[in-house]
Amino acid sequence: MKVGSNEPRKNDRSKMSTKETKAFHQILDDMYKVHGASGPSVPPATKAEPAVHTQSPVSPVSARLGHLSTASDQPTSYEQQKSQPKTTSVSKPVKPVMPAHEMEQEAYEEFDQAKETISSLGSDMEVWEWARENVFRVSGSETSPGAGDQSGFPSSYSLVLTYLIKLFREEFGNPHLAISSFSLARSHSIQSYVAGCSTAAYNEALETYWRSFRNLRRVEECVKEMGINGVGWDRNTSKILSSIIEDLSETQLASSSTSFGSGQRRLEAEFGTEVLIRLGSLEKRVEKDVASKEKGVRMLLGNLAAERRKREAASKPALLPSPEENQWREDEFQDDESEQDGWDERRDDRRRPSYGRL
Numbered sequence: 003m004k005v006g007s008n009e010p011r012k013n014d015r016s017k018m019s020t021k022e023t024k025a026f027h028q029i030l031d032d033m034y035k036v037h038g039a040s041g042p043s044v045p046p047a048t049k050a051e052p053a054v055h056t057q058s059p060v061s062p063v064s065a066r067l068g069h070l071s072t073a074s075d076q077p078t079s080y081e082q083q084k085s086q087p088k089t090t091s092v093s094k095p096v097k098p099v100m101p102a103h104e105m106e107q108e109a110y111e112e113f114d115q116a117k118e119t120i121s122s123l124g125s126d127m128e129v130w131e132w133a134r135e136n137v138f139r140v141s142g143s144e145t146s147p148g149a150g151d152q153s154g155f156p157s158s159y160s161l162v163l164t165y166l167i168k169l170f171r172e173e174f175g176n177p178h179l180a181i182s183s184f185s186l187a188r189s190h191s192i193q194s195y196v197a198g199c200s201t202a203a204y205n206e207a208l209e210t211y212w213r214s215f216r217n218l219r220r221v222e223e224c225v226k227e228m229g230i231n232g233v234g235w236d237r238n239t240s241k242i243l244s245s246i247i248e249d250l251s252e253t254q255l256a257s258s259s260t261s262f263g264s265g266q267r268r269l270e271a272e273f274g275t276e277v278l279i280r281l282g283s284l285e286k287r288v289e290k291d292v293a294s295k296e297k298g299v300r301m302l303l304g305n306l307a308a309e310r311r312k313r314e315a316a317s318k319p320a321l322l323p324s325p326e327e328n329q330w331r332e333d334e335f336q337d338d339e340s341e342q343d344g345w346d347e348r349r350d351d352r353r354r355p356s357y358g359r360l
Contacts, residue, residue, distance in 0.1 A: 163203050171210050201228075243284060246284075
């Protein structure tokens with residue numbers, strides 16, 4: 003069955019088959035190959051010229067959700083951690099991807115071509131193999147990004163990645179491949195993360211983690227990672243997290259009259275005893291984002307109102323006083339001058355000395 007057909011796929015497979023398991027292990031092997039190839043090649047040491055490391059290896063993106071880190075630079079034991087000097091350097095957040103409304107027309111044209119190609123494929127594994135070779139550009143003979151833009155990826159990379167995550171989850175009913183697409187884009191390289199992991203891609207990952215797996219821990223880690231790496235929220239992000247909070251709150255309050263607190267006990271059994279604290283922290287994060295957006299809207303409306311008043315004031319013609327008003331002002335000015343002269347004469351009379359008769 004083709005992807006572009008109108009008939010929905012109802013086979014929701016939450017468990018991986020043998021073929022999919024082999025493909026998933028192949029993904030992990032490719033990730034490790036990419037990470038192993040990220041360091042510079044050092045020639046073998048000889049007696050005449052010993053090998054010298056001239057450059058530190060480039061840190062790849064950590065495959066674990068959380069933040070971009072260098073696993074090889076971390077000390078492995080407590081003694082090594084204690085012996086290393088303390089540093090005050092703070093890792094800078096990764097520059098977020100360009101918003102969708104600011105992308106060039108070429109990106110949307112490439113995205114349309116990719117969708118047409120995907121619609122001609124028949125199964126999820128065919129789409130996955132095509133994506134590995136043409137989108138992620140990871141194969142046995144190629145472990146580095148292809149020749150695209152300055153980051154090594156096409157301008158439509160984030161759009162295609164977001165579409166693939168949603169396609170695997172909804173059309174094919176295969177959330178494992180959806181998460182694998184997102185994880186491969188995150189861990190391929192820093193360039194892949196910056197070019198592909200946009201806000202829309204994170205939104206689809208959040209939907210998949212919750213709707214397909216009800217994995218609250220992964221949702222929290224995605225939210226934390228977005229904050230650390232500077233990936234902003236949009237309206238859909240707040241909507242997805244609000245629906246998760248509402249779902250958990252309804253489960254907590256769903257208690258029968260005979261067993262009070264059974265809903266909370268179900269939550270604690272599924273997500274841990276600190277689920278309410280984690281839920282409250284997530285709710286505060288959503289409220290903070292909503293308040294920030296409302297403040298931005300108020301500032302925008304205030305600036306628009308000020309600009310409108312300026313335009314209205316500039317468009318109004320300057321009103322000249324009428325002849326009657328000019329005559330009234332001249333008469334008033336003359337009366338003020340005559341009154342001032344009278345006050346000056348009386349003041350001079352008081353200051354003039356008076357002499358008596360001799």
